Amino acid sequence: MPNIRGGVQKRLSLGHLAQAIELGLEIGSLSTFFSFENNELGSARIKAEVFEKGVADDWLYQSEIQFSDAHIKVSEEGCANQLEGRRILRVVALDDSRLMDVVLRFVIDKRSVQSAFIGSREIMHKRRNRYHQYFSDKVRIFFKNGEVMTFNPVFSVLPAGFEHVVYLRDEPEKWILHIRALALAPSHYVLKGCSRWYNRPFPFAIQRILLGSQWIRSRLLYVRERISQRIPFQVNGAADLPKGSVIQLGVHWSCRHEAH
Structure with missing residues (x-):
């Protein structure tokens, strides 16, 4: 090693x-x-x-x-x-x-x-x-x-x-x-930009609107992993420990x- x-x-x-x-x-x-x-x-x-x-x-x-x-x-x-x-x-x-x-x-x-x-x-x-x-x-x-x-x-x-x-x-x-x-x-989510020009979480107001929809959360959760790395955004999730x-x-x- x-x-x-x-x-x-x-x-x-x-x-x-x-x-x-x-x-x-x-x-x-x-x-x-x-x-x-x-x-x-x-x-x-x-x-x-x-x-x-x-x-x-x-x-x-x-x-x-x-x-x-x-x-x-x-x-x-x-x-x-x-x-x-x-x-x-x-x-x-x-x-x-x-x-x-x-x-x-x-x-x-x-x-x-x-x-x-x-x-x-x-x-x-x-x-x-x-x-x-x-x-x-x-x-x-x-x-x-x-x-x-x-x-x-x-x-x-x-x-x-x-x-x-x-x-x-x-x-x-x-x-x-x-x-x-x-x-x-x-139990917790964040909508994040995943590109060279925007690589950080979206503003809170946008997060609150989009992540308030279970339909949107479920379809964007790890979407870059599931579909394509070319998608410039993704919802990540975390569970409480x-x-x-x-x-x-x-x-x-x-x-x-x-x-x-």
Whole structure:
């Protein structure tokens, strides 16, 4: 593992594959987000942070993070070898908080990938940065050298308002895999501009008018993720996390070789 500021990244030696797969964490609220790979991008403040590497191929990351609308403790336990691995992420609300999502992230170079599936659905890589998101299901990545990785989401503990989902996103040169707890039945909403010329919440008067309609809220909720990143606005949602609430999710993966 590199140092903390370098992000949670690991070169996983998976059988004959030995692909470089980046591991990350993301946690979002209505005000900002925390990215372990690119901490400078959000306005969340890290109040304490520790990373421990075990004697074997395992690790423990812990941090205390302060948002304007959330105060949380984050803990990730992980391990990996040539045949399998696991990650377990636990988020505890240290005060009454609101969160939009909690994510275990994997980044894979698309040039090494032959095909990708969520459950029985093949997901095509069209370089469109589209979110192919479904309720929790296994994900299989078939590599060009015959290796197959299977990711199985596990250990889901979710408060009211959250659902356990997975998605594959076809960034131009990468596959992005998220194992995600997402506020699909949120108690709070924000309408935000998502373009270079307007990248912030809309004025309160506009928010009050538009978000007062349940019809509008439901159709614009995560609309850029569901339909197209070209849409210049989106409604985001967050669910309440009373002090002491826990979000926990995990993933186990295995690797095997299939003869061509």
